[in-house]
Amino acid sequence: MFILDLAIAASETARTDSLAALLDHGLAYFASIPVGDSAGPILEFERLWQRTAIAVLQKRLAWRLQEEYVAKLRKRSEQVKAIGPDPRFILALAISRAQRCCTAAALARAATEASNAIAFGPGVGPAAPRLSTVSVETVLNGAIASFKAASALDEIRAEATVRGALLQIYSGRPQAALESLDSIGDIRTDRELNYWRHLFRARALAHLNRHADAEAAFRAALDAWPQAQSAGVGLALTLFRLSRSDVAAAVANEVRTWPEDAFDPWWHYEQGDARFLVPWQTQLTAWIR
Amino acid sequence: MTRPLLALSLALLIGGSVENGHQVFRSRTDAVIVPVSIVQRGRAIGGLTAADFEVRDNGVVQVIADLTTDRLPIDVTLVIDSSQSVSDAQLDDLRQAARQVGGALSASDRCKVVVFGRRIRQLPTVGPPPCAFSLVRTADARRAADSAVVDASLLTLIAESTLDRRQLGIVLTDGLENASFFDWATVLDATGYSEVVWHTILAPGTMSQAPRYRPLREAVDRTGGEVIVLGSNDRISAAFLAAIEQFRASYVLRFAPTGVKREGWHVLDVKATNPRAKGARVSFRQRYFGG
Numbered sequence: 001m002f003i004l005d006l007a008i009a010a011s012e013t014a015r016t017d018s019l020a021a022l023l024d025h026g027l028a029y030f031a032s033i034p035v036g037d038s039a040g041p042i043l044e045f046e047r048l049w050q051r052t053a054i055a056v057l058q059k060r061l062a063w064r065l066q067e068e069y070v071a072k073l074r075k076r077s078e079q080v081k082a083i084g085p086d087p088r089f090i091l092a093l094a095i096s097r098a099q100r101c102c103t104a105a106a107l108a109r110a111a112t113e114a115s116n117a118i119a120f121g122p123g124v125g126p127a128a129p130r131l132s133t134v135s136v137e138t139v140l141n142g143a144i145a146s147f148k149a150a151s152a153l154d155e156i157r158a159e160a161t162v163r164g165a166l167l168q169i170y171s172g173r174p175q176a177a178l179e180s181l182d183s184i185g186d187i188r189t190d191r192e193l194n195y196w197r198h199l200f201r202a203r204a205l206a207h208l209n210r211h212a213d214a215e216a217a218f219r220a221a222l223d224a225w226p227q228a229q230s231a232g233v234g235l236a237l238t239l240f241r242l243s244r245s246d247v248a249a250a251v252a253n254e255v256r257t258w259p260e261d262a263f264d265p266w267w268h269y270e271q272g273d274a275r276f277l278v279p280w281q282t283q284l285t286a287w288i289r
Numbered sequence: 290m291t292r293p294l295l296a297l298s299l300a301l302l303i304g305g306s307v308e309n310g311h312q313v314f315r316s317r318t319d320a321v322i323v324p325v326s327i328v329q330r331g332r333a334i335g336g337l338t339a340a341d342f343e344v345r346d347n348g349v350v351q352v353i354a355d356l357t358t359d360r361l362p363i364d365v366t367l368v369i370d371s372s373q374s375v376s377d378a379q380l381d382d383l384r385q386a387a388r389q390v391g392g393a394l395s396a397s398d399r400c401k402v403v404v405f406g407r408r409i410r411q412l413p414t415v416g417p418p419p420c421a422f423s424l425v426r427t428a429d430a431r432r433a434a435d436s437a438v439v440d441a442s443l444l445t446l447i448a449e450s451t452l453d454r455r456q457l458g459i460v461l462t463d464g465l466e467n468a469s470f471f472d473w474a475t476v477l478d479a480t481g482y483s484e485v486v487w488h489t490i491l492a493p494g495t496m497s498q499a500p501r502y503r504p505l506r507e508a509v510d511r512t513g514g515e516v517i518v519l520g521s522n523d524r525i526s527a528a529f530l531a532a533i534e535q536f537r538a539s540y541v542l543r544f545a546p547t548g549v550k551r552e553g554w555h556v557l558d559v560k561a562t563n564p565r566a567k568g569a570r571v572s573f574r575q576r577y578f579g580g
Contacts, residue, residue: 105467108439108504199470229409230470233440237475240447240482243580249449256403256411256444266470267407267435 003029004049007056008281016062020069023053027072045287047086051273052280054092058272061103063096070096087153088273091160094146095272101139102167103270110136140171158184159193166200174207188224192265192275195225199266202234206241214238227262229255319545320354321346321577324455324486324513326539327561329569333538334561341563344542347549347556355543362397363455365390365533366485368445369424370462370492371404372436379492379525383461384424386526391420393533399454407435407468409444438462439469442476442508446483456485457536458514459529463492464502473504480511481554481578486539487512488532493521511575513539551579 003026007019030046050073057066070089077085101107147164151157161184168177181201187194202217215238221231232255239248268275323344327334339356367390369383387402394400400420402412412423438460445458480487489509491502506516515535517528542559549555559573 103467104469104472108466108472203470229407229437229440233409233443233471236447237443237471237479240479241578243482245448245450245482248447252444252447253411256409260408260410262408264407267468 004052004056004281004284007053008277011056011059011277016057016060016065019056019060020062020065023056023069024072026053027069027076031076041287043080045284048280048284048287051086051088052277052284054089055273055277055280058092058095058099059268059274059277061099061270063099066092066096066099087150087155090153091150091156092272094143094150094160095163097139097143097146098163098167099270099272100143101136102143102170107136107170137171140167143167144171158187158190158197162193162197162200165204166196169200169204169207174204178204178208191224195221195228195231195265196269198224199228199231199234202231202238206234206238211238211241215242225265227258228264228266229258229262230264230266232258319551320452320543321546321555321557322450322452322484323542323544323557323559323574324484324539325542325559325561325571325573326486326513326535327566327569327571328535329566333535334566334569335538337540337561337563337566339542341561341566342540342542343560343562344544345558346544346546348558349548351544351546351548353542353544355541357541358538361453361455361541362395362399363457363536364448365394365398365400365420366403366445366448366456366458367400367420367529368403368405368441368458368460368462370406370436370438370441370460371424372406372434372463372465380424382525386524386529387420387424389526390529390533393530394420403441403445405437405441407437409437409441435468436462436465437468438464438466438505439471439473439476441469442487442489442505443471443479445487446476446479446485446512448483448485450484455536455541457533458485458487459490459532460487461490461492461525461529464505473508476508477504477511480508481576483512484574485512486536486574487514488536489514489516490525490528490532491516491518492525493519493523510572513573513575515572546579553579555579 003022007014007022010019010022026049030049033042054066054069057069070093073086073089144164144167147160147167150160151164153160161180165177165180168174168180178201181197181204184197187197198217198221202214202221205211205214205217215235218231218235218238222228222235225231232251236248236251236255239245239251242248265275325342327337335358339353342353342356344351344353367387390400402414402420402424404410404412404424414420441462442460445460448456448458487509489505502516509516515532517532519525519528546555554576555578556576557574559571561569561571
């Protein structure tokens with residue numbers, strides 16, 4: 001537990017390869033414990049520990065290290081059958097693929113570079129792009145397929161569907177995204193996931209020029225998570241597009257005066273399971289005691 | 290038809306009237322507002338009249354019903370990127386800039402200051418109106434590194450459409466984006482609905498090198514604004530004041546579209562036909578959405 005506590009404490013600032021090396025020590029420790037017939041609680045502890053370890057790497061968007069770590073876990077679960085495959089690790093792989101290509105910042109960078117390449121020709125724009133438009137599309141489609149596969153598993157169906165839907169929007173398929181999002185049931189027990197679902201629905205609807213429906217979806221997102229900035233900006237923008245500039249300006253002003261500590265779950269959306277770090281760490285600590 | 294008679298006809302058509310030789314629009318419905326600035330060798334060209342301009346809407350020449358310059362009060366929104374990429378010296382310069390901006394505004398003008406990292410916040414004014422404020426860097430290193438320049442720009446574009454005031458947004462940023470929900474394509478789209486003239490001042494840094502910020506430049510251009518790239522020795526305060534001065538010296542053209550379908554997107558083109566404006570750079574709102 002000490003290793004994990006250390007990794008979580010250092011997760012903001014440490015080098016990602018140092019974090020991965022630290023977590024490898026934890027993996028080696030679990031491998032050194034003999035697994036007998038009465039090992040159930042230990043395996044349960046290990047499973048949550050490993051989920052938390054991956055969440056630390058997701059927090060830093062260290063997609064390559066995540067994939068390496070999940071591969072090691074797969075090997076371990078093959079050696080120790082009692083551990084079995086964890087659906088969250090399958091989701092983790094899909095998230096790492098999304099982090100690889102399709103964070104908002106990465107897409108903005110790729111779009112800018114592609115735009116520059118077209119506008120200014122080779123050699124005039126910035127240095128060689130990290131991802132060409134073609135490779136972004138390929139990786140994006142791969143990530144969408146990974147989320148689709150993950151959505152076949154009950155435990156992670158809703159989250160895989162919501163995450164896959166955003167990538168569908170990024171790839172220019174808002175109608176498919178909308179249908180995916182409308183296919184999942186009640187997820188109000190997971191407040192952040194519920195907020196994301198409404199937020200992405202609203203964006204898909206806006207892409208489809210269904211601005212009145214988008215307004216309702218942004219309002220639903222704000223009901224799910226009051227004072228969330230992304231939903232507030234989206235609502236103001238939608239009202240503006242509906243030619244209600246007076247109301248739109250009032251909403252924009254309201255968004256800018258929300259409390260400084262008002263949190264928007266969008267801000268850690270791309271960090272995967274990092275949103276569970278605190279509750280998982282708390283549970284692990286409680287088990288030890 | 291003589292020009293005054295035509296102006297009167299248009300005024301009746303769209304519910305306005307003519308006062309002191311100017312058409313006064315009572316409602317913004319059907320009135321298209323086009324901010325235009327004309328700059329030659331860094332100086333704004335003033336003193337032009339409606340007869341010195343040609344406006345086309347989707348390629349069709351329009352009759353300019355009204356032209357105003359500095360008689361309308363202005364609303365200025367200063368939007369400041371407070372992420373780590375703004376240095377301490379620049380923060381000091383910013384505080385000075387805000388004081389100077391306040392001094393450059395008149396009693397009927399209004400000013401607000403917005404700062405953003407990932408959170409976009411309007412600062413409460415702490416001194417005499419219209420523009421005093423207190424700017425401090427957030428102590429949270431992680432949050433300070435995040436920058437939602439796209440979402441902050443979107444909110445800057447969203448302003449109430451009004452005929453009796455002009456809107457200017459000035460965004461200071463290094464262009465780094467990593468926290469917004471929306472993207473530059475959304476900003477480009479939003480410019481078509483907005484009457485705000487949006488200037489962006491790019492602080493010295495990695496993103497200040499043209500042409501990296503082309504989507505940002507394209508969006509700014511569409512509003513009739515300008516991207517100003519600061520050199521390492523340039524003062525932010527000077528750039529703010531230059532943007533306000535240029536805005537004050539700019540023109541507002543209004544017309545009621547004729548010969549074009551109202552619905553959908555409209556592409557605008559404005560030319561200054563006066564020989565004094567030969568070779569000058571003409572910046573104007575480039576498109577609008579007609580519903």
